[in-house]
Amino acid sequence: KAGVTQTPRYLIKTRGQQVTLSCSPISGHRSVSWYQQTPGQGLQFLFEYFSETQRNKGNFPGRFSGRQFSNSRSEMNVSTLELGDSALYLCASSSDDWRWNTEAFFGQGTRLTVV
Amino acid sequence: DAKTTQPTSMDCAEGRAANLPCNHSTISGNEYVYWYRQIHSQGPQYIIHGLKNNETNEMASLIITEDRKSSTLILPHATLRDTAVYYCIGSYSTLTFGKGTMLLVSP
Numbered sequence: 731k732a733g734v735t736q737t738p739r740y741l742i743k744t745r746g747q748q749v750t751l752s753c754s755p756i757s758g759h760r761s762v763s764w765y766q767q768t769p770g771q772g773l774q775f776l777f778e779y780f781s782e783t784q785r786n787k788g789n790f791p792g793r794f795s796g797r798q799f800s801n802s803r804s805e806m807n808v809s810t811l812e813l814g815d816s817a818l819y820l821c822a823s824s825s826d827d828w829r830w831n832t833e834a835f836f837g838q839g840t841r842l843t844v845v
Numbered sequence: 846d847a848k849t850t851q852p853t854s855m856d857c858a859e860g861r862a863a864n865l866p867c868n869h870s871t872i873s874g875n876e877y878v879y880w881y882r883q884i885h886s887q888g889p890q891y892i893i894h895g896l897k898n899n900e901t902n903e904m905a906s907l908i909i910t911e912d913r914k915s916s917t918l919i920l921p922h923a924t925l926r927d928t929a930v931y932y933c934i935g936s937y938s939t940l941t942f943g944k945g946t947m948l949l950v951s952p
Contacts (some may be wrong), residue, residue, distance in 0.1 A: 833891040845902045
């Protein structure tokens with residue numbers, strides 16, 4: 731059974747540009763969550779999608795957005811990149827809301843560097 | 846949402862049991878306690894979760910106090926590959942994983 735796949739693994743962008751990251755969840759999983767990880771702030775929740783609908787949202791500016799397709803694959807987009815957006819972006823998939831007695835499986839992440 | 850408190854770091858000798866504590870005194874009645882770990886530069890890995898009863902799987906055991914205000918993750922025979930950051934999370938808390946406990950297993 732294939733795991734969670736995130737692409738690309740590494741990315742370098744310039745301030746002001748936008749970026750799109752992709753996450754393919756485990757087959758059959760309908761929930762996809764996104765996290766940002768930085769050395770100073772740790773793992774912080776961005777948003778969660780379930781069956782193409784955003785179900786939960788963290789405390790991030792509107793420059794961060796996402797969507798989920800009918801095949802459960804998800805993308806997140808960051809517009810007008812800032813240096814502080816440099817981070818490891820992680821995607822997690824689960825069969826349902828992982829908070830209710832089911833585990834989440836994480837991808838290896840996309841390392842974004844903004845210069 | 847349960848706020849969890851964990852020690853910043855812990856050491857353990859290879860082959861010995863590693864006992865990682867977590868305080869979650871504000872946990873809600875139906876809120877699960879989850880444990881994940883993250884090895885450097887990799888995505889977090891699920892370890893175990895529980896509600897009220899103690900749980901055991903092939904990776905670890907989870908001991909939850911009767912009042913559910915704290916729990917302990919036990920790695921029965923720690924190996925060097927168990928060196929990682931361990932996160933304890935209340936299941937209502939999607940907002941942040943916190944800083945976790947850095948477990949260093951030494952030869």
